[in-house]
Amino acid sequence: TSTPPPHLDFRAFVDALRSDDDLADINAEVDPNLEVAAVTRRAYELQSKAPLFHNIKGAHDGLFRILGASGGLSSDPQFPYRRLVRHVGLSPNASLGDFIDKMLSAKGKPGIPPVHVETGPCKENKLFGNDIDLTKLPAPLLNKADGGNYIQTMGINIVQHPTKAWVNWSIARAMVLDKTRMVGLIMKPQHIARIYAQWMESGKDMPFAIALGAPPIAVMASSMPLPEGVTESEYVGALCGEPLELVKCETNDLYVPARSEIVIEGTVSITERAKEGPFGEMHGYSFLDEELMEPIYNVAAITYRSGNAILPISVPGRATGPDETHTLIGTLASAEIRQLLQENGLPVLNVFTPYETQVIWAAVQVDRKKLWELETNAEEFCRKIGQLVFRRKCGMQIHRLLIVGDDIDPFNFKDVIWSYASRCRPGMDEYHFEDVAAYPLVPYMSHGPGAKLTGGKVVANCLLPHEYKQEQMWVTCDFENGYPEEIKERVLRRWSDFGL
Numbered sequence: 001t002s003t004p005p006p007h008l009d010f011r012a013f014v015d016a017l018r019s020d021d022d023l024a025d026i027n028a029e030v031d032p033n034l035e036v037a038a039v040t041r042r043a044y045e046l047q048s049k050a051p052l053f054h055n056i057k058g059a060h061d062g063l064f065r066i067l068g069a070s071g072g073l074s075s076d077p078q079f080p081y082r083r084l085v086r087h088v089g090l091s092p093n094a095s096l097g098d099f100i101d102k103m104l105s106a107k108g109k110p111g112i113p114p115v116h117v118e119t120g121p122c123k124e125n126k127l128f129g130n131d132i133d134l135t136k137l138p139a140p141l142l143n144k145a146d147g148g149n150y151i152q153t154m155g156i157n158i159v160q161h162p163t164k165a166w167v168n169w170s171i172a173r174a175m176v177l178d179k180t181r182m183v184g185l186i187m188k189p190q191h192i193a194r195i196y197a198q199w200m201e202s203g204k205d206m207p208f209a210i211a212l213g214a215p216p217i218a219v220m221a222s223s224m225p226l227p228e229g230v231t232e233s234e235y236v237g238a239l240c241g242e243p244l245e246l247v248k249c250e251t252n253d254l255y256v257p258a259r260s261e262i263v264i265e266g267t268v269s270i271t272e273r274a275k276e277g278p279f280g281e282m283h284g285y286s287f288l289d290e291e292l293m294e295p296i297y298n299v300a301a302i303t304y305r306s307g308n309a310i311l312p313i314s315v316p317g318r319a320t321g322p323d324e325t326h327t328l329i330g331t332l333a334s335a336e337i338r339q340l341l342q343e344n345g346l347p348v349l350n351v352f353t354p355y356e357t358q359v360i361w362a363a364v365q366v367d368r369k370k371l372w373e374l375e376t377n378a379e380e381f382c383r384k385i386g387q388l389v390f391r392r393k394c395g396m397q398i399h400r401l402l403i404v405g406d407d408i409d410p411f412n413f414k415d416v417i418w419s420y421a422s423r424c425r426p427g428m429d430e431y432h433f434e435d436v437a438a439y440p441l442v443p444y445m446s447h448g449p450g451a452k453l454t455g456g457k458v459v460a461n462c463l464l465p466h467e468y469k470q471e472q473m474w475v476t477c478d479f480e481n482g483y484p485e486e487i488k489e490r491v492l493r494r495w496s497d498f499g500l
């Protein structure tokens, strides 16, 4: 069979990065104890090529190579989002707006259920029972403060509701605990936690599978807060217009993408917990007192591709050069927030979480002409948006919404911060929400002055009062807006002659 396109096959995705000259094949031996992660972290921060480590110290029997920064910005400044949009089959010059449009393009369409195939590349090698020793795998230590080796940061956590009506795909971190066990974060209101709670009620351990090196477009849907009850694999089918191909797990009834690099399967205990973390997280902090007791994953089988399977990793941290917790989590939550606001009839054009705000803030771009028709005002409009976004799961990790006009590009932080700094009057233009669910991983919540789990959210109105009812009463003083077309054309034509 011919190799599927990059958005449906991880290996093809890696080859596409190589043909884009956006991949560094590193054959020198590299240590999974911090060195691999440090290289990856610097690759994000310098927006270098994605590092593919072919020679990991301690790798054996084809387990494993490591790919870092699969969701980082591309190394070509002309196409900064190329690596991202390759996940969803868009052309190299596609924008973040195109990426969001693509991920929302299956809304309202019926899901296309995956098809079950007999076997696939992920079945080429199988480990059971005594052959399994997670402590012998080169699972990377990602940050000097981490509490363990996080083998799972970019795989798809697959769990099924006990009624079998819903199979959820998400990304949730997990670290090696011992020979056959991991421990991983399972936190409300995430769907893995909702389904886990159902298994607890049923009194049975929760079957799981983690598919690492899964089809890139499936990784995107796994990182997207799709509505409760939506089976991500069916949404991906609708996105692609064709069903995903899945194979059955060895030790439970779950199904995984047939072309995955590595599959870890087993059951999550509903009784046993262990200390999880600390973990260098998405806001750029690793708190040394992070004492989480999280559920234990009991590993019953590991299956993997021949030819040296590849483990993708994410090394979260400061978004000086964004990593997957910014480029995937932020952008995909933005998509669902836009969908929510548009479905509620609000004149919202786009939503985006600026990397410079560590994706804790989201800019909401409003069509001002349509806003006039609502005959509303800042207080009423901002409160309505806050009530919608802050009371839904897709808004969980956003703590500040900036309401900006259509003269502002939400993907351009200089635009966003200009309107916030100059049009949002302190003490009068911000509407606070203290009774909504917070995102506890935000440092001023987990280690801040107030309650940890609720509040700390605000909607900032970055529109002047008259923009709610008429044309803006100012000329923006920049080259684009401050001069007639004829002058701008003349200046552009003569620019090089001026020697500027």
Ligand SMILES: Cc1cc2c3c(c1C)C(C)(C)C[C@H]1C[C@@H](c4ccccc4)[C@]4(C(=O)NC(=O)N=C4N2C[C@H](O)[C@H](O)[C@H](O)COP(=O)(O)O)N31
Binding pocket: 152, 153, 154, 168, 169, 170, 171, 172, 173, 185, 186, 187, 189, 190, 191, 192, 222, 223, 224, 225, 226, 282, 314, 315, 316, 324, 325, 328, 329, 397
């Ligand atoms: C792309 C990506 C997403 C992540 C994560 C990571 C990466 C790379 C790592 C690197 C492992 C870091 C932590 C960060 C950590 C995290 C925890 C809560 C909120 C945001 C992040 C968490 C996690 O450990 N637990 C969790 O519940 N959700 C996570 N998400 C967000 C979820 O994948 C996202 O929210 C989806 O929508 C879930 O699907 P669902 O809607 O429930 O079907 N991880």
Ligand SMILES: [K+]
Binding pocket: 169, 170, 171, 221, 222, 223, 224, 225, 226, 232
């Ligand atoms: K998901």
Ligand SMILES: [Mn+2]
Binding pocket: 168, 169, 170, 191, 225, 226, 227, 228, 229, 230, 232
């Ligand atoms: Mn879900």
